[in-house]
Amino acid sequence: MTTTEENAIELPHSDAVSLAVKEILMTACGTVAEQCEDLGEEMFHEGVIISVISVMGGVEWSIFLGLPRSTATAMAEGFAGFAIPFESEDMGDAVGEVTNILAGNVKQILDKRGVNIEISLPSVFRADGLHILKQRNSQASRICYTTSMGPLWTGVIAGCDAGVVA
Amino acid sequence: MQLNAMVIDDSGIMRKMVMRSLSESEIAEFTFTEGTDGQDALSKFDPSVHEIIFVDWNMPNMNGLEFVKKIREMTDHHVPVVMITTESTMGKVEEAMEGGAVDTFICKPFTTEVIKKKLEPLFEKLQDAAESGDNFFGALANKFA
Numbered sequence: 001m002t003t004t005e006e007n008a009i010e011l012p013h014s015d016a017v018s019l020a021v022k023e024i025l026m027t028a029c030g031t032v033a034e035q036c037e038d039l040g041e042e043m044f045h046e047g048v049i050i051s052v053i054s055v056m057g058g059v060e061w062s063i064f065l066g067l068p069r070s071t072a073t074a075m076a077e078g079f080a081g082f083a084i085p086f087e088s089e090d091m092g093d094a095v096g097e098v099t100n101i102l103a104g105n106v107k108q109i110l111d112k113r114g115v116n117i118e119i120s121l122p123s124v125f126r127a128d129g130l131h132i133l134k135q136r137n138s139q140a141s142r143i144c145y146t147t148s149m150g151p152l153w154t155g156v157i158a159g160c161d162a163g164v165v166a
Numbered sequence: 167m168q169l170n171a172m173v174i175d176d177s178g179i180m181r182k183m184v185m186r187s188l189s190e191s192e193i194a195e196f197t198f199t200e201g202t203d204g205q206d207a208l209s210k211f212d213p214s215v216h217e218i219i220f221v222d223w224n225m226p227n228m229n230g231l232e233f234v235k236k237i238r239e240m241t242d243h244h245v246p247v248v249m250i251t252t253e254s255t256m257g258k259v260e261e262a263m264e265g266g267a268v269d270t271f272i273c274k275p276f277t278t279e280v281i282k283k284k285l286e287p288l289f290e291k292l293q294d295a296a297e298s299g300d301n302f303f304g305a306l307a308n309k310f311a
Binding site: 076 | 177186224226255
Protein backbone atom coordinates (compact mmCIF):
# COMPACT_ATOMS: atom_id res chain seq x y z
CA MET A 1 0.00 0.00 0.00
CA THR A 2 1.43 3.31 -1.00
CA THR A 3 1.83 6.22 1.36
CA THR A 4 2.57 8.77 -1.34
CA GLU A 5 0.04 10.21 -3.72
CA GLU A 6 2.23 9.90 -6.82
CA ASN A 7 2.13 6.13 -6.43
CA ALA A 8 -1.61 5.91 -5.89
CA ILE A 9 -3.43 4.14 -8.71
CA GLU A 10 -7.18 4.06 -9.05
CA LEU A 11 -8.29 0.44 -9.19
CA PRO A 12 -11.36 -0.50 -11.22
CA HIS A 13 -14.44 -0.55 -8.96
CA SER A 14 -12.49 0.62 -5.89
CA ASP A 15 -15.03 3.46 -5.62
CA ALA A 16 -17.41 0.76 -4.34
CA VAL A 17 -15.40 0.73 -1.11
CA SER A 18 -15.91 4.49 -0.63
CA LEU A 19 -19.64 4.16 -1.26
CA ALA A 20 -19.85 1.29 1.21
CA VAL A 21 -17.82 3.11 3.88
CA LYS A 22 -20.22 6.04 3.89
CA GLU A 23 -23.30 3.83 4.11
CA ILE A 24 -21.98 1.36 6.65
CA LEU A 25 -20.46 3.87 9.05
CA MET A 26 -23.84 5.56 9.21
CA THR A 27 -25.96 2.43 9.62
CA ALA A 28 -23.57 0.40 11.78
CA CYS A 29 -21.85 3.09 13.85
CA GLY A 30 -24.09 6.15 13.50
CA THR A 31 -21.48 8.51 12.10
CA VAL A 32 -21.11 10.43 8.83
CA ALA A 33 -17.84 9.79 6.96
CA GLU A 34 -16.47 12.61 4.82
CA GLN A 35 -13.65 11.85 2.41
CA CYS A 36 -10.62 14.07 3.06
CA GLU A 37 -7.01 14.61 1.99
CA ASP A 38 -4.45 11.99 2.92
CA LEU A 39 -3.82 12.23 6.68
CA GLY A 40 -0.50 10.41 6.55
CA GLU A 41 0.54 7.93 9.18
CA GLU A 42 0.66 10.35 12.10
CA MET A 43 -2.90 9.44 12.98
CA PHE A 44 -1.67 5.95 13.85
CA HIS A 45 0.91 7.06 16.44
CA GLU A 46 -1.54 6.70 19.33
CA GLY A 47 -2.07 3.03 18.43
CA VAL A 48 -3.94 1.49 15.56
CA ILE A 49 -6.21 -1.40 14.69
CA ILE A 50 -6.30 -2.72 11.13
CA SER A 51 -8.81 -5.16 9.71
CA VAL A 52 -8.27 -6.93 6.39
CA ILE A 53 -10.67 -8.90 4.21
CA SER A 54 -9.66 -10.73 1.04
CA VAL A 55 -11.90 -10.45 -1.99
CA MET A 56 -11.95 -13.19 -4.61
CA GLY A 57 -13.75 -13.45 -7.94
CA GLY A 58 -14.49 -10.64 -10.39
CA VAL A 59 -11.86 -8.53 -8.64
CA GLU A 60 -8.95 -9.83 -6.54
CA TRP A 61 -8.39 -7.39 -3.69
CA SER A 62 -7.59 -7.00 -0.07
CA ILE A 63 -9.77 -4.40 1.63
CA PHE A 64 -8.27 -2.67 4.66
CA LEU A 65 -9.92 -0.61 7.38
CA GLY A 66 -7.51 1.32 9.61
CA LEU A 67 -8.64 3.01 12.81
CA PRO A 68 -6.53 5.03 15.25
CA ARG A 69 -7.11 4.16 18.92
CA SER A 70 -9.53 6.99 19.69
CA THR A 71 -11.60 6.41 16.53
CA ALA A 72 -11.71 2.66 17.15
CA THR A 73 -12.91 3.16 20.73
CA ALA A 74 -15.68 5.57 19.72
CA MET A 75 -16.71 3.54 16.68
CA ALA A 76 -16.82 0.23 18.56
CA GLU A 77 -19.09 1.81 21.17
CA GLY A 78 -21.30 3.21 18.41
CA PHE A 79 -21.49 -0.23 16.83
CA ALA A 80 -22.01 -2.38 19.93
CA GLY A 81 -23.96 0.07 22.08
CA PHE A 82 -21.56 -0.29 25.00
CA ALA A 83 -17.95 0.72 25.72
CA ILE A 84 -15.21 -1.64 24.55
CA PRO A 85 -11.59 -1.21 25.76
CA PHE A 86 -9.06 -0.78 22.93
CA GLU A 87 -6.85 -3.60 24.24
CA SER A 88 -9.68 -6.14 24.58
CA GLU A 89 -10.51 -9.11 22.37
CA ASP A 90 -13.97 -7.58 21.88
CA MET A 91 -12.34 -4.61 20.11
CA GLY A 92 -10.90 -6.95 17.49
CA ASP A 93 -14.29 -8.62 17.11
CA ALA A 94 -16.10 -5.29 16.75
CA VAL A 95 -13.71 -3.87 14.13
CA GLY A 96 -13.71 -7.22 12.31
CA GLU A 97 -17.51 -7.19 12.21
CA VAL A 98 -17.65 -3.63 10.88
CA THR A 99 -15.22 -4.67 8.14
CA ASN A 100 -17.28 -7.77 7.41
CA ILE A 101 -20.42 -5.65 7.04
CA LEU A 102 -18.48 -3.16 4.90
CA ALA A 103 -17.25 -5.93 2.60
CA GLY A 104 -20.78 -7.33 2.39
CA ASN A 105 -21.98 -3.95 1.20
CA VAL A 106 -19.13 -3.78 -1.36
CA LYS A 107 -20.26 -7.18 -2.63
CA GLN A 108 -23.80 -5.94 -3.05
CA ILE A 109 -22.64 -2.82 -4.96
CA LEU A 110 -20.44 -4.94 -7.26
CA ASP A 111 -23.23 -7.49 -7.80
CA LYS A 112 -25.34 -4.68 -9.26
CA ARG A 113 -22.47 -3.93 -11.67
CA GLY A 114 -22.32 -7.57 -12.74
CA VAL A 115 -19.10 -8.24 -10.80
CA ASN A 116 -19.42 -11.31 -8.60
CA ILE A 117 -17.10 -11.66 -5.63
CA GLU A 118 -16.69 -13.76 -2.52
CA ILE A 119 -15.21 -12.40 0.69
CA SER A 120 -13.07 -13.99 3.38
CA LEU A 121 -13.44 -13.77 7.13
CA PRO A 122 -11.69 -10.67 8.53
CA SER A 123 -8.19 -10.70 10.01
CA VAL A 124 -7.58 -8.02 12.62
CA PHE A 125 -4.27 -6.58 13.84
CA ARG A 126 -3.56 -4.16 16.66
CA ALA A 127 -0.28 -2.24 16.89
CA ASP A 128 1.37 0.74 18.57
CA GLY A 129 2.27 2.35 15.26
CA LEU A 130 2.15 1.62 11.59
CA HIS A 131 4.31 2.09 8.55
CA ILE A 132 2.81 0.73 5.36
CA LEU A 133 5.04 -0.48 2.56
CA LYS A 134 4.00 -1.09 -1.00
CA GLN A 135 5.60 -3.82 -3.01
CA ARG A 136 6.48 -3.34 -6.65
CA ASN A 137 3.81 -3.98 -9.26
CA SER A 138 0.95 -3.81 -6.77
CA GLN A 139 -1.87 -1.38 -7.39
CA ALA A 140 -3.34 0.42 -4.46
CA SER A 141 -5.65 3.16 -3.38
CA ARG A 142 -5.96 4.66 0.07
CA ILE A 143 -8.73 6.99 1.12
CA CYS A 144 -8.89 8.91 4.37
CA TYR A 145 -12.09 10.04 6.05
CA THR A 146 -13.04 12.33 8.86
CA THR A 147 -15.96 11.40 11.09
CA SER A 148 -17.46 12.73 14.31
CA MET A 149 -15.69 9.77 15.97
CA GLY A 150 -12.26 10.68 14.54
CA PRO A 151 -10.27 9.98 11.39
CA LEU A 152 -10.00 6.63 9.66
CA TRP A 153 -8.58 5.09 6.54
CA THR A 154 -9.63 2.49 4.02
CA GLY A 155 -7.53 0.89 1.35
CA VAL A 156 -7.75 -1.50 -1.53
CA ILE A 157 -4.71 -3.32 -2.80
CA ALA A 158 -4.38 -5.68 -5.73
CA GLY A 159 -1.71 -7.15 -7.94
CA CYS A 160 0.71 -8.61 -5.41
CA ASP A 161 1.25 -8.93 -1.67
CA ALA A 162 1.85 -5.83 0.41
CA GLY A 163 4.14 -5.75 3.38
CA VAL A 164 2.77 -4.16 6.54
CA VAL A 165 5.34 -3.31 9.18
CA ALA A 166 4.11 -2.27 12.59
CA MET B 167 -42.59 -16.88 28.42
CA GLN B 168 -39.16 -18.42 28.92
CA LEU B 169 -37.16 -19.60 25.88
CA ASN B 170 -33.86 -21.50 25.74
CA ALA B 171 -31.88 -20.00 22.88
CA MET B 172 -28.57 -20.86 21.28
CA VAL B 173 -26.52 -17.95 19.96
CA ILE B 174 -23.75 -19.03 17.59
CA ASP B 175 -21.16 -16.65 16.18
CA ASP B 176 -17.38 -16.75 16.02
CA SER B 177 -17.39 -13.11 17.09
CA GLY B 178 -17.81 -12.71 20.84
CA ILE B 179 -19.04 -9.15 20.43
CA MET B 180 -21.76 -10.26 18.01
CA ARG B 181 -22.96 -12.90 20.47
CA LYS B 182 -23.14 -10.23 23.16
CA MET B 183 -25.02 -7.87 20.84
CA VAL B 184 -27.54 -10.54 19.82
CA MET B 185 -28.15 -11.59 23.44
CA ARG B 186 -28.44 -8.00 24.59
CA SER B 187 -30.93 -7.15 21.83
CA LEU B 188 -33.01 -10.26 22.54
CA SER B 189 -33.13 -9.43 26.24
CA GLU B 190 -34.05 -5.82 25.51
CA SER B 191 -36.77 -6.86 23.05
CA GLU B 192 -38.85 -8.33 25.92
CA ILE B 193 -40.49 -10.59 23.33
CA ALA B 194 -39.61 -13.49 25.64
CA GLU B 195 -37.39 -14.20 28.63
CA PHE B 196 -34.32 -15.81 27.09
CA THR B 197 -31.77 -18.18 28.59
CA PHE B 198 -28.69 -18.46 26.38
CA THR B 199 -26.19 -21.09 25.36
CA GLU B 200 -23.30 -19.69 23.32
CA GLY B 201 -21.47 -21.40 20.47
CA THR B 202 -18.25 -20.10 18.94
CA ASP B 203 -18.77 -21.84 15.57
CA GLY B 204 -20.94 -24.58 14.06
CA GLN B 205 -18.78 -27.38 15.41
CA ASP B 206 -18.73 -26.00 18.95
CA ALA B 207 -22.49 -25.42 18.82
CA LEU B 208 -23.14 -28.93 17.54
CA SER B 209 -21.33 -30.38 20.56
CA LYS B 210 -23.56 -28.27 22.85
CA PHE B 211 -26.88 -28.62 21.03
CA ASP B 212 -29.56 -30.58 22.87
CA PRO B 213 -32.87 -30.90 20.98
CA SER B 214 -34.74 -31.41 24.23
CA VAL B 215 -33.37 -28.14 25.65
CA HIS B 216 -32.71 -25.62 22.86
CA GLU B 217 -35.89 -24.11 21.47
CA ILE B 218 -34.64 -21.42 19.08
CA ILE B 219 -31.32 -20.85 17.37
CA PHE B 220 -29.64 -17.63 16.28
CA VAL B 221 -26.71 -18.53 14.05
CA ASP B 222 -24.21 -16.56 11.99
CA TRP B 223 -23.79 -17.69 8.39
CA ASN B 224 -20.09 -17.03 7.90
CA MET B 225 -17.98 -18.90 10.47
CA PRO B 226 -14.77 -20.95 10.47
CA ASN B 227 -14.76 -24.76 10.97
CA MET B 228 -18.48 -25.21 10.29
CA ASN B 229 -20.64 -22.47 8.80
CA GLY B 230 -24.18 -21.68 9.84
CA LEU B 231 -25.93 -23.61 7.08
CA GLU B 232 -23.85 -26.76 7.66
CA PHE B 233 -24.76 -26.55 11.36
CA VAL B 234 -28.47 -26.20 10.55
CA LYS B 235 -28.36 -29.22 8.22
CA LYS B 236 -26.77 -31.30 11.00
CA ILE B 237 -29.33 -30.38 13.63
CA ARG B 238 -32.21 -31.03 11.22
CA GLU B 239 -30.96 -34.63 11.08
CA MET B 240 -30.90 -34.81 14.90
CA THR B 241 -34.47 -33.72 15.61
CA ASP B 242 -37.91 -35.04 14.76
CA HIS B 243 -39.46 -31.61 15.32
CA HIS B 244 -38.59 -28.25 13.76
CA VAL B 245 -36.33 -26.03 15.85
CA PRO B 246 -36.73 -22.45 14.58
CA VAL B 247 -33.53 -21.02 13.14
CA VAL B 248 -32.79 -17.32 12.74
CA MET B 249 -29.80 -16.79 10.44
CA ILE B 250 -27.63 -13.76 11.11
CA THR B 251 -26.03 -12.49 7.96
CA THR B 252 -24.47 -9.60 6.07
CA GLU B 253 -25.50 -8.41 2.63
CA SER B 254 -22.76 -10.65 1.17
CA THR B 255 -24.72 -13.83 1.95
CA MET B 256 -28.28 -12.56 1.64
CA GLY B 257 -28.93 -14.52 -1.58
CA LYS B 258 -27.78 -17.78 -0.02
CA VAL B 259 -29.86 -17.19 3.11
CA GLU B 260 -32.95 -16.55 1.01
CA GLU B 261 -32.33 -19.88 -0.77
CA ALA B 262 -32.00 -21.58 2.62
CA MET B 263 -35.30 -20.03 3.69
CA GLU B 264 -37.02 -21.27 0.55
CA GLY B 265 -35.65 -24.75 1.25
CA GLY B 266 -37.12 -24.61 4.75
CA ALA B 267 -33.79 -24.89 6.57
CA VAL B 268 -33.97 -21.36 7.92
CA ASP B 269 -37.06 -19.63 9.31
CA THR B 270 -36.00 -16.02 9.11
CA PHE B 271 -32.89 -13.88 8.97
CA ILE B 272 -31.43 -10.76 10.52
CA CYS B 273 -29.05 -8.64 8.47
CA LYS B 274 -26.14 -6.96 10.26
CA PRO B 275 -26.12 -4.24 11.46
CA PHE B 276 -29.37 -4.67 13.37
CA THR B 277 -31.27 -3.01 16.18
CA THR B 278 -33.41 -4.45 18.96
CA GLU B 279 -36.46 -3.19 17.06
CA VAL B 280 -35.40 -5.07 13.90
CA ILE B 281 -34.93 -8.31 15.84
CA LYS B 282 -38.34 -7.88 17.46
CA LYS B 283 -40.03 -7.30 14.09
CA LYS B 284 -38.29 -10.31 12.53
CA LEU B 285 -39.36 -12.59 15.38
CA GLU B 286 -43.01 -11.53 15.48
CA PRO B 287 -44.13 -13.48 12.36
CA LEU B 288 -42.26 -16.55 13.59
CA PHE B 289 -43.95 -16.31 16.98
CA GLU B 290 -47.31 -15.93 15.20
CA LYS B 291 -46.60 -19.19 13.33
CA LEU B 292 -45.89 -20.86 16.65
CA GLN B 293 -49.16 -19.51 18.03
CA ASP B 294 -51.03 -20.86 14.99
CA ALA B 295 -49.37 -24.24 15.47
CA ALA B 296 -50.43 -24.25 19.12
CA GLU B 297 -54.04 -23.38 18.23
CA SER B 298 -54.30 -25.95 15.42
CA GLY B 299 -52.50 -28.71 17.30
CA ASP B 300 -49.83 -28.91 14.58
CA ASN B 301 -46.83 -30.85 15.90
CA PHE B 302 -44.31 -29.34 13.45
CA PHE B 303 -42.55 -27.36 16.20
CA GLY B 304 -42.92 -30.09 18.83
CA ALA B 305 -43.41 -29.07 22.45
CA LEU B 306 -42.25 -25.53 21.78
CA ALA B 307 -45.66 -24.58 20.34
CA ASN B 308 -47.29 -25.35 23.71
CA LYS B 309 -45.53 -22.31 25.14
CA PHE B 310 -47.42 -20.15 22.66
CA ALA B 311 -50.86 -21.60 23.46
